[in-house]
Amino acid sequence: MTDSIQKAVSVGDRARKxxxxxxxxxxxxxxxxxxxxxxxxxxxxxxxxxxxxxxxEDYLERSKGIILPIGSTEQHGPTGLIGTDxxxxxAIARGVGEVTQALVAPTINVGMALHHTAFPGSxxxxxxxxxxxxxxxxxSLARAGFTRFFFINGHGGNVATLKAAFAEVYATLVDxxxxxxxxxxxxxxxxxxxxxxxxxxxxxxxxxxxxxxxxSEVALTQYVYPEAIKQAPLxxxxxxxxxxxxxxxxxxxxxxxxMGSNPALATPEHGKQFYELAVKELSSTYLEFLGAASSQx
Numbered sequence: 356m357t358d359s360i361q362k363a364v365s366v367g368d369r370a371r372k373x374x375x376x377x378x379x380x381x382x383x384x385x386x387x388x389x390x391x392x393x394x395x396x397x398x399x400x401x402x403x404x405x406x407x408x409x410x411x412e413d414y415l416e417r418s419k420g421i422i423l424p425i426g427s428t429e430q431h432g433p434t435g436l437i438g439t440d441x442x443x444x445x446a447i448a449r450g451v452g453e454v455t456q457a458l459v460a461p462t463i464n465v466g467m468a469l470h471h472t473a474f475p476g477s478x479x480x481x482x483x484x485x486x487x488x489x490x491x492x493x494x495s496l497a498r499a500g501f502t503r504f505f506f507i508n509g510h511g512g513n514v515a516t517l518k519a520a521f522a523e524v525y526a527t528l529v530d531x532x533x534x535x536x537x538x539x540x541x542x543x544x545x546x547x548x549x550x551x552x553x554x555x556x557x558x559x560x561x562x563x564x565x566x567x568x569x570x571s572e573v574a575l576t577q578y579v580y581p582e583a584i585k586q587a588p589l590x591x592x593x594x595x596x597x598x599x600x601x602x603x604x605x606x607x608x609x610x611x612x613x614m615g616s617n618p619a620l621a622t623p624e625h626g627k628q629f630y631e632l633a634v635k636e637l638s639s640t641y642l643e644f645l646g647a648a649s650s651q652x
Contacts, residue, residue: 401452403460411499414458420503420645421496422459424448425517427466427510430474432568432613433587436576437476438464443572444509446579447546450634451507455641460496463488466513470599473606482516489520490527493541497533505641506543509572517543542644544637547572551632559625565595565616567609571629573618578626589619 403411403421426441436442441464452459467485471477480488493504506517521541528536546552547569556564556571564571577584595615597608606612 401457401459402449403458406458411458415500418457418645419501420457420505420641421501422448422452422457422641423463423492423504423506424459425463425466425506425508425510425513427468427471427479427512428464429468429471429477429479429510430568430612431573432616432618433589433611434585434618435568435573435612436580436583436585439568439572439576440466440509442509442579443546443575444507446575446630447509447633447637448507450630451638451641454634454638457505457641460492463492466510467516468510468512470512470602470605471612473602474612482519485513485516486520486523489517490523493524493539494527494531494533497528497536497539500535502535502538502540503645504539504541505644506541507637508543508545509547511545511547511566514543514545540644544640546633546637549633549636551636552629555628555632560617560620562615563617563620565593565614567614567616568612568618569616570618570621571625574621574623574626575629576626577621577623578630581623584623589613589617593617 400406406414424441424444424447426438426444428437428441430437431439441462445462448459448462451457465478465480467482468477468479469481472479496504508514508517521543524541525536525539528539533539547556552571556569560570590611593611593613593615594609599605
């Protein structure tokens with residue numbers, strides 16, 4: 356089927372009518388469908404949930420690494436999607452997987468966001484729950500033979516819990532006598548802290564980047580889901596600089612959910628730039644992680 360898709364795309368660029376998958380002539384609109392189909396096929400080859408166990412077994416013959424996108428399901432101001440953190444992490448992780456030919460695990464969509472739960476629609480795991488979830492995810496994969504776990508993170512509130520979870524993982528795998536337990540290594544990389552991403556955000560937005568519901572992350576979601584771009588009035592004055600405590604206190608101090616940001620500056624074109632910069636940098640980081648781990652092993 357892959358050859359047929361490629362042929363449809365190739366011929367479709369030169370003619371209005373082609374023979375497609377043996378079912379007769381089609382027009383340019385269906386050639387566009389074929390192009391999308393090919394892109395999705397290329398991407399699907401590196402997604403764990405679209406693989407078979409035989410394919411994973413073959414993959415483990417050449418690599419012990421896997422990418423795990425993790426985000427959050429929480430408010431992102433009046434115009435930001437509730438799934439922003441997970442959307443960004445997932446899109447970038449899939450891009451890195453395609454570039455590096457690394458397997459990408461299903462996205463962890465709900466993270467540690469207790470301080471956002473006074474806003475409707477926000478969901479959270481407690482830190483203790485997230486630690487157990489990470490522990491069980493990695494334990495399952497480590498038993499299969501994976502030893503390098505590269506988390507691409509889209510939510511700052513996950514960082515401390517992830518690092519605690521890694522310590523729990525290392526101890527648990529040894530206690531369970533999982534084969535190669537002492538070879539297991541975990542790393543978290545925050546896409547929004549990539550050097551090139553950070554510099555571009557400062558160049559485009561300056562101090563209006565803020566620290567939550569930022570134009571950079573909103574721009575990336577606009578690039579990934581242009582059909583879901585939102586519009587809403589934004590106050591010129593926006594709260595910033597307050598210490599984060601509980602959910603009720605957070606909403607009182609940050610009433611519209613933004614933290615010093617102006618997401619009205621976001622555009623899908625900006626989002627494409629952030630996506631490409633993050634994929635490039637994190638692809639290098641992932642390969643360095645594998646290389647360093649291999650040299651130590």
